[in-house]
Amino acid sequence: MKTKFTLAVLSAALMVSACHDDDNNDGPVQLPADTPPPAAEEAGMSYVRVTHASADAPLVAIAVNGAVVEGLEMVDYQVGTGLLELESAAYDIAVNALLADGTSAPVIEANLDFAPDMQYDIIALNYAANIEPVVLARDAMGPGDGEIRLDVLHGHPDVGAVDIYLTTAESIDAEGAAIEGLEFKMDADALPVTVPADTYRIRIAPSGTKTVVFDSGNLDLAGGSDLMITAVPNTDGAMTAPVNLLVGDGTSVGVLRDANEQARVRVVHAVDDAPAVDVLASDTPVEGLTMIPFKEFRSIDLPAASYDLKVAASMDNSIVAIDAPGVEFGAGTTTSIYAVGKLNSITDNTIEPLVIAEDLRxxxxxxxxxxxxxxxxxxxxxxxxxxxxxxxxxxxxxxxxxxxxxxxxxxxxxxxxxxxxxxxxxxxxxxxxxxxxxxxxxxxxxxxxxxxxxxxxxxxxxxxxxxxxxxx
CATH class of the missing domain: 2.60.40.1120 (Carboxypeptidase-like, regulatory domain)
Known part of the structure; x- marks a missing residue:
């Protein structure tokens, strides 16, 4: 069983009951005032995961009952916790934005009642100006050894309803969607889905079309996997697909990118006494990275791979200032390569690469x-x-x-x-x-x-x- 609630920012107290379904939600379920809280040994255990899925929100600190959780002091976008084990009870949950001046400000505050033997996902969604939590609740009992349980949340505020395909067929033209018409932050009766352990390919298309906008490539999913998948805005440099998938497996949350996601490479000429330069890959000038003058930034997107790079004088590529074999550019990364130092003379120069992994979010x-x-x-x-x-x-x-x-x-x-x-x-x-x-x-x-x-x-x-x- 799964229940979903959408809470407003700085919402008032909200109680989530294990057997309270939002299809017939008549209001928050609260214990009568004279009902004593259950003893700890009677309370049972609940399992809670928190994920930062607000694309332009700052790092956040996550607090439970007023205390920041150890290890969750600086949670970045596309980062989530494993499943945290808590005694079943009501908790004040706060997500506090870390501001530029070193202070913090609450962006989400909610009181949630976690029921025994239930698994909850608290996901901070939408852009910072309208950030809101979505809370998903489902039975804590996971799939069998030969099965996989998949839960999915549409977390991109600028993307309309989508269909999700789990087939490994080369084309989805003749395939049926596993989940149809999934809208931003909305639940679907089909979720979560339980499927046999196998190889799957997750593809996303605008609802009612066969135009694939995200393709995971083939994934070997092991039996017993219990996965929470959230589609969030892709803020990577190359942005081949509009979304990345955040995949929570109970231990951590990882980022699954489109199989064709590229890498962004920026080259900066910072040597004042050197002429214009070209960047060579396997001794061939890279289109878009030639004739780079002093103080110019140049950016291109390349397939994620390892490259044998050289920086050479544009007027004569045999004059190599930097030789950098085996440079690895990962999918979804942005890497700046600064040429720094002095030319002095062709035979006595101090030019070297300064490589910086960038965060341009x-x-x-x-x-x-x-x-x-x-x-x-x-x-x-x-x-x-x-x-x-x-x-x-x-x-x-x-x-x-x-x-x-x-x-x-x-x-x-x-x-x-x-x-x-x-x-x-x-x-x-x-x-x-x-x-x-x-x-x-x-x-x-x-x-x-x-x-x-x-x-x-x-x-x-x-x-x-x-x-x-x-x-x-």
Whole structure:
């Protein structure tokens, strides 16, 4: 048996009963005021899983009865818990957003009554402006050894109703859907489904069509698997499919991407005395990554694979500045490769790659600012501090990153606004920037700020991603 409730943000108390079905829901089921709570030994056990499925919400902390659960202090998007074992009772559940200033704010608060021998999924859905929890409840008794139990939730607010296919046929044109007309955050009578252990291929199509928008490829699912699958917005760099699938198996929640998902690769030329460069894969110039001048960002999407890469002078590909064999780009990842150092001369250069695994997911409540120290000249003078000031005056109080060395990098979460940014040597007690710039950032935006040896023109600023925020 499975029951589903959708709760409003900051909802009042809601009780979920083991035998209370939302098809005939006449209101919350509450114990009479004079009914004493069950003794612990009589309460039985309930099993609870919490998943962050709000695509533009910040990291969250999950609290039970006012206390943050150990290990759940910083839960990111597409991350969920295993099944947590709790004594059956009523609990205050809170999801608190972690803000840019280090404080937190509740985005979901609910009182839930967990019944014995039931399994609950609490899933934070929708965009941050309208974040809401969906609670799914089902019997804790899982499938038999030769069976698989699959529960599915449509968690993409911008996608209409979908049909889900579990066939391994090459085409779904002549196949029937296992689940039809599944709408955002809505339940379906067919769920959960129990099927024999076998090889399955999960494909999703807009309801009533045979146009596949997600294809898992063949999956060998072991008998006894009890899986909670949530389709959520794909925020990966390449975004081959509109959704990723979050798969909870009781121990953890993993991300299942479309079988054809690619990798995004960004190349940044940060060597001030080097000419334009090409990127070669297996000694062949990569289309879209040629003639890259100093201070330019270039991005392309590539099939997820291992590549033998070189960075060579565009005017003569035999002049190789960087030789990087066996570089692995995983599906759904975004990787930045900065060429840093000095050319000096063709035979005596210090050019090397700085490889950074990027997180370009937009967060509605603040901007992300990736700061990269790519100035070898400043690096030779010692560690630097990164400062941010609202009025252009720098002091000990404007320091936001301390002791950054050449090739050091970090991501800052900052509220929307205009900032004066400065790179200041730690040895400089006058707080005079070696290089500076002014940047205006918006909530939901993702930016890169790079210190190069082009001191005259200041810091290199790049808009990696900008989400146009809608009126609240």
């Amino acid at each position: 937009s967060v509605a409540l603040y901007a992300k600012l990736r700061v990269v120290h790519a100035s070898p000249t400043a690096g030779s003078l010692g560690l630097v501090d990164i400062h941010a000031s609202a009025d252009g005056n720098f002091s000990a109080d404007t320091k936001v990153l301390e002791g950054v060395d050449f090739k050091g990098n970090a991501t800052l979460n900052v509220p929307a606004g205009t900032y004066y940014l400065g790179v200041i040597l730690q040895s400089d007690d006058t707080f005079t920037p070696a290089v500076s710039a002014m940047a205006t950032v918006e909530n939901g935006g993702v930016y890169s700020v790079v210190a190069t040896d082009d001191f005259d023109n200041g810091l290199l600023l790049n808009v990696d991603y900008m989400k146009m925020m809608e009126e609240m």
